[in-house]
Amino acid sequence: MWLPEYRLALAVWTALAPVAFVVLMLGVQAPNYGRFFSNQPREWFAPRSDVAWLIMESPNLVGAVMCLYWCAARAENTHGRPVRAESYVLVALFVVHYVNRALIYPLRMKNGQKRTSGFVTCISCVFCCCNSFFVLSGILKYDAARVPAASSVPFCGGLALWCIGFLGNIHADHVLRTLRQHANDAAYRIPYGGMYRFVSCPNYLFEIIEWSGFALAAWRVQAAWAFALWTTANLLPRAHRVHQWYMSEFDSAYAALNRRACVPFIF
Ligand code: NDP
Structure with missing residues (x-):
């Protein structure tokens, strides 16, 4: 993909995140997973939850391996400059997160071998394919020159935020x-x-x-901000739904705890 095409595709991708947020906040819920999954009407493909996590999240790891292979082969970005160490640090953060999410997290799950909607599994897998493409190629190729220096405030602050x-x-x-x-x-x-x-x-x-934090560290790499936006657009409505579920499941005992859904004292 050439740079102008990448920019256009990324602009569309970024614009879709607020749309997803509004749709999810309005309560339009896909057949879901975990406490919200009911296999009615019965889906022909509904993998076990741990297998679903592997299917959903592994494109991120496959994407990272492919991008690193591309880097090893070319050792320069589209501007003809060598790929800098800061870009590799960001890729390492991405890989560390997804080694946990795609491999360790499913292995440690305790949920009685529950199943996950095949629709959710497929759509999440497609999301991860697109997202890993935009983020990794942005960092290593199209926007590699925009990654700030390791000594800069955004890079160090973003790294600290990512760790937290x-x-x-x-x-x-x-x-x-x-x-x-x-x-x-x-x-x-009830968790405490x-x-x-x-x-x-x-x-x-x-x-x-x-x-x-990742987006802050990548600073002017648009795809990293798009990822942060997508994560927020996806998780705030889900937190709202989970919070409502706790309130109805545990009733006044839960209300007395005076918790918010996701952001302390605010949301
Ligand atoms: P949940 O909180 O719904 O579930 C996590 C695990 O804990 C599941 O195994 C669930 O079991 C179990 N669990 C949840 N609540 C309770 C409870 N009250 N009592 C006992 N067990 C409980 O999280 P998600 O599955 O939605 O997400 C898992 C991880 O993936 C999170 O860290 C989340 O941040 C991340 N994630 C990231 C996304 C992104 O866009 N970047 C999108 C979605 C998730 P069960 O399966 O039986 O419900």
């Missing part, structure tokens, strides 16, 4: 996992501790922080 988001997300996922006794336990309980004191979905909050 990544570790916070892992911790929030860990709290949920420890609510269940064994792999076949599929019951839902950490940022669960303030919000129902700190895992989503930290995921948003993580990709916002």
Whole structure:
């Protein structure tokens, strides 16, 4: 793909994120996964949740391997300059996140081998193919020259924010996992501790922080901001829905905890 085509495709991709946000906030929900999945009407393809996570998220790792292979072969971006170390650092952050999400997270899941909608699995997989293409080729090729220097404030600040988001997300996922006794336990309980004191979905909050930090570190790479926007557009409505679910499932006991959905004291 040539640079003007990349820019046009990325502009369309970015513009779709707010549309997705409005559609999701209006309550238009696809057949879903986890607590919202009901296989009615029955889908012919509904993989086990751990397999679904692998299918959904592995394009990010495959994309990273392909891009790094391209770099090894050419060792320069579209402007004919060598790919800088800062670009590789950003790719490393991307890979670390997706090694956890595509490989480690599904292996450690405890949900009684629940299934996930085939539609959701496919659409998420397509999303990850597009997103990894835009982000990785932006960092390594089309916008490589726009990645700031390692000593710059955006790069260092973004890196710090990414670390907070990544570790916070892992911790929030860990709290949920420890609510269940064994792999076949599929019951839902109220999570406590950490940022669960303030919000129902700190895992989503930290995921948003993580990709916002990534975008900050990439600074003028538009695809990284598009990714942060997409993450926010996807996770805020989902947090709202999960919060409503806790309120109806645990009733006044949950209301008394005075939590918000995703952003402490605000949303
Ligand atoms: P959930 O919080 O819905 O579920 C995470 C896991 O915890 C599931 O195994 C779930 O079981 C279990 N669980 C959730 N709540 C409870 C509870 N109250 N009691 C016991 N177990 C519980 O998260 P998601 O599945 O939506 O997301 C998982 C991770 O993926 C998160 O870290 C999220 O940030 C990330 N993600 C990122 C996206 C992005 O756009 N970047 C999009 C979606 C997710 P069960 O499966 O039975 O519900």
